[in-house]
Amino acid sequence: MKKILILMIAISLFTVLSKAIATTNDxxxxxxxxxxxxxxxxxxxxxxxxxxxxxxxxxxxxxxxxxxxxxxxxxxxxxxxxxxxxxxxxxxxxxxxxxxxxxxxxxxxxxxxxxxxxxxxxxxxxxxxxxPVDEPLAILLKNVKTELTPNKASVSIGDKKYTVDIKPLGIQPGNLFDEIYFGNLINFEIKNNQLVAKLGGQISPVGGYIGIFKSSIYTKIKCIK
Missing domain, CATH: 2.40.128 (Lipocalin)
Structure with missing residues (x-):
């Protein structure tokens, strides 16, 4: 009886392992x-x-x-x-x-x-x-306000405001977006045991990235650099 039981267990184990392998072998x-x-x-x-x-x-x-x-x-x-x-x-x-x-x-x-x-x-x-995790783009759009002119890009995050001189980029006014665009550069990293989203701020369809916006997935926008 013990031999039969051991054999049944062995067959069952082989079946489970074979099934696991079969799910990935192709x-x-x-x-x-x-x-x-x-x-x-x-x-x-x-x-x-x-x-x-x-x-x-x-x-x-x-x-x-x-x-x-x-x-x-x-x-x-x-x-x-x-x-x-x-x-x-x-x-x-x-x-x-x-x-x-x-x-x-x-x-x-x-x-x-x-x-x-x-x-x-x-x-x-x-x-x-x-x-589920928070959608980083939704967090950013909820907490960030932007302004774009031919000379500068302004970003407001809460009570902090950042201004970037865009004249050195040499982008013609006709190639500027109406506002800063987020969506072409989206990446993630783990920093200090937090999941952080990194989104590029773009001012023109021909390039013109002015910085990377970082947002903790569980909190509001934290910083810009």
Whole structure:
């Protein structure tokens, strides 16, 4: 009876492992962190230079994200971060995707997961559960006011006002936007255990970036440089 039981357990374990392998064996591994125990797999969207149909292997648990996209450029592979950004003593899994790159364009997207315990018989594992994060562009537009003239760009954040002399950029008045545009440069970083969005302020369709606006995902706009 014990031999039969052991055999049944072995067959069950083999089936689970085989299923886990089968879910990713026809995918490309596009990012990996051995320190965290995370691998990211995806499939190429032929003709578009993009990966899609993602699967995340988090310490043996497979999570599907079929609608994620990331450029196929190796320079901009998904970034995997595992830090306590909520400052509650528990680490979050942060994945930064790069959706679009080009001249004057860098559009990134961030996803945050909290890990929760999952018990199965006598074993216990951690599974990632995605949590919503604030939209950085919405935070910026709510808290920032801008003015644009042929000579200067003015930015107001709360009771602070910043002025940038744009004459050295040599942009003709006909090529200036009506106001500072945000949306072509969006990136993220972890700084001092906080998830920070970085958005470029652009004054012209031919370039003309006047600075990077930084915003904590959970707070208001913090600074400009």
């Amino acid at each position: 995918y490309d591994e596009i990012a990996r962190s051995d320190k965290v125990g995370v691998s990211i797999y995806a499939k190429k969207l032929n003709g578009y230079g993009l990966y899609t149909n993602f699967k995340i292997d988090f310490q043996g648990s497979i999570l599907s994200k079929p609608y994620w996209i990331n450029t196929t450029s190796p320079t901009w592979s998904p970034e995997i971060i595992y830090e306590d950004i909520s400052q509650d003593g528990k680490k979050e899994l942060v994945i930064i995707l790069t959706k679009d790159i080009g001249t004057g364009v860098l559009e990134c997207e961030v996803h945050v997961f909290q890990t929760q315990p999952r018990k199965s018989d006598k074993t216990q594992s951690q599974i990632p559960v995605e949590v």
